[in-house]
Amino acid sequence: MSDLPDALATLLGPAGLLTDPADIAPALSDWRGLYRGAALAVLRPASTQQVADCVRICAEAGIAIVPQGGNTSMVGGATPEGNGRSVVLSLARMNRIRDIDAVDMTMTAEAGVVVKAAQDAAAEANCLFPLSFGGEGTAMIGGILSTNAGGNTTVRYGNARELMLGLEVVLPDGQVWNGLRRLRKDNTGYALRHLFVGAEGTLGIITAATLRLFARPRASEVLFCSVADEDAALAVFRRFREADETAIRAFEYMSGLGVDFAVKHIPGVALPLAQRADHYILVDLASTRADADLQGLAEQVLGAAMEAGEVLDAVIGGSEARRAALWRIREEHPEAQRKEGASVKNDVSVPVSKVPELIRRASAACGRLIPGIRPVPFGHMGDGNIHMNLEQPEGMDPAAFLARSHDIMETVNAVVRELDGSFSAEHGIGRLKTDMMESWRGGAELDAMRRIKAALDPTGIMNPGKVLP
Ligand code: 2HG
Numbered sequence: 304m305s306d307l308p309d310a311l312a313t314l315l316g317p318a319g320l321l322t323d324p325a326d327i328a329p330a331l332s333d334w335r336g337l338y339r340g341a342a343l344a345v346l347r348p349a350s351t352q353q354v355a356d357c358v359r360i361c362a363e364a365g366i367a368i369v370p371q372g373g374n375t376s377m378v379g380g381a382t383p384e385g386n387g388r389s390v391v392l393s394l395a396r397m398n399r400i401r402d403i404d405a406v407d408m409t410m411t412a413e414a415g416v417v418v419k420a421a422q423d424a425a426a427e428a429n430c431l432f433p434l435s436f437g438g439e440g441t442a443m444i445g446g447i448l449s450t451n452a453g454g455n456t457t458v459r460y461g462n463a464r465e466l467m468l469g470l471e472v473v474l475p476d477g478q479v480w481n482g483l484r485r486l487r488k489d490n491t492g493y494a495l496r497h498l499f500v501g502a503e504g505t506l507g508i509i510t511a512a513t514l515r516l517f518a519r520p521r522a523s524e525v526l527f528c529s530v531a532d533e534d535a536a537l538a539v540f541r542r543f544r545e546a547d548e549t550a551i552r553a554f555e556y557m558s559g560l561g562v563d564f565a566v567k568h569i570p571g572v573a574l575p576l577a578q579r580a581d582h583y584i585l586v587d588l589a590s591t592r593a594d595a596d597l598q599g600l601a602e603q604v605l606g607a608a609m610e611a612g613e614v615l616d617a618v619i620g621g622s623e624a625r626r627a628a629l630w631r632i633r634e635e636h637p638e639a640q641r642k643e644g645a646s647v648k649n650d651v652s653v654p655v656s657k658v659p660e661l662i663r664r665a666s667a668a669c670g671r672l673i674p675g676i677r678p679v680p681f682g683h684m685g686d687g688n689i690h691m692n693l694e695q696p697e698g699m700d701p702a703a704f705l706a707r708s709h710d711i712m713e714t715v716n717a718v719v720r721e722l723d724g725s726f727s728a729e730h731g732i733g734r735l736k737t738d739m740m741e742s743w744r745g746g747a748e749l750d751a752m753r754r755i756k757a758a759l760d761p762t763g764i765m766n767p768g769k770v771l772p
């Protein structure tokens with residue numbers, strides 16, 4: 304590659320620099336296949352110093368840098384643009400867990416540590432790293448912090464941001480900022496570390512993070528219930544919160560159609576109840592007390608909720624295998640929706656109290672837009688984040704349906720706006736939602752973001768085309 308500075312080859316060696324088109328191809332598109340870009344090379348630095356040197360060399364040559372971890376972005380956040388004056392910088396080789404401290408309850412992990420590996424390492428130290436979601440076997444620590452990922456356990460442990468105590472970041476001029484502090488209290492001016500969480504690599508490259516760990520649950524239980532409607536689902540959530548808020552690890556909603564798709568398309572997934580329903584919930588309970596009576600808690604709450612007509616039927620896992628099987632019904636939703644045909648994803652959030660209204664109103668509005676469209680809302684009801692996804696009408700040409708993506712997203716977002724929600728909950732902005740930033744965050748907020756970007760990255764080399772319109 305004539306455009307690529309020789310200094311990169313000298314710095315990184317053959318293992319750290321990919322230029323063969325076949326080798327770099329996987330890094331040039333997102334897994335959903337929404338975007339395809341171009342790049343001069345994939346850089347694979349193995350240390351923070353190498354990342355810093357890469358950044359300095361690229362900055363001098365005016366080459367843009369697209370940081371990439373597990374490449375599981377839902378919004379094209381790690382895919383380069385089409386012009387090719389950029390490199391992808393993969394963090395995959397920076398996969399060391401530098402430190403685990405079971406007294407401080409912290410883990411310092413490099414950006415390329417896979418989330419599942421971080422969970423396993425924490426478990427080995429008899430601790431819990433609680434972030435958990437479908438992509439955890441591929442997604443990496445740097446990426447989940449850059450997107451401020453949420454997942455299934457936000458209701459209990461917070462988003463990635465809340466799990467982060469300190470960061471190490473390579474700034475756009477090549478300086479290394481070592482902010483790997485493990486303090487619970489540290490009021491020393493601007494909380495710089497929070498700027499990089501959710502910035503999707505537009506302000507610098509996270510190379511390592513100090514993460515919060517928690518005590519490991521010793522007891523857990525999972526319930527799968529059919530419920531009368533969306534309000535009933537919310538009412539059950541409130542009942543559990545009142546009975547024992549600390550026991551709720553996840554509270555997920557699923558539509559009847561979404562569960563139908565999982566049963567239809569995913570081998571081994573079956574409806575665990577005698578009768579089909581239009582609405583379901585999955586409740587995950589956990590306690591750090593080995594003797595916690597979670598079954599008793601579940602039975603007590605379910606009894607009252609059934610009497611009130613909220614819960615129609617319910618099954619309690621009872622064993623590790625049964626609990627995993629119940630979770631699979633929920634976790635396989637994205638794959639089942641993919642197998643059913645084309646679908647448009649809307650990762651949105653509203654105040655928890657408005658989730659039922661969101662589901663009802665967005666479903667109805669999309670039905671008016673495209674007759675026969677099939678709403679399949681599901682997700683993290685306990686924190687207000689619903690994946691308000693829309694499946695194509697049966698028999699419709701998938702391409703014709705996807706051509707309406709923008710209209711569908713606008714239709715959902717109009718409802719979200721009226722309910723004081725957000726057009727982006729846990730997946731980020733990436734390339735998919737940059738054009739929405741002006742109308743949702745324009746004015747003082749976007750203006751401040753642009754000035755921060757200009758201050759830290761005046762030449763705009765860090766992940767161009769993402770987040771900011
Ligand atoms: C999930 O909750 C993910 O499973 C993916 O956030 C959501 O596919 C989706 O829309």
Ligand code: ZN
Nearest residue numbers: 454682690729
């Ligand atoms: Zn989700």
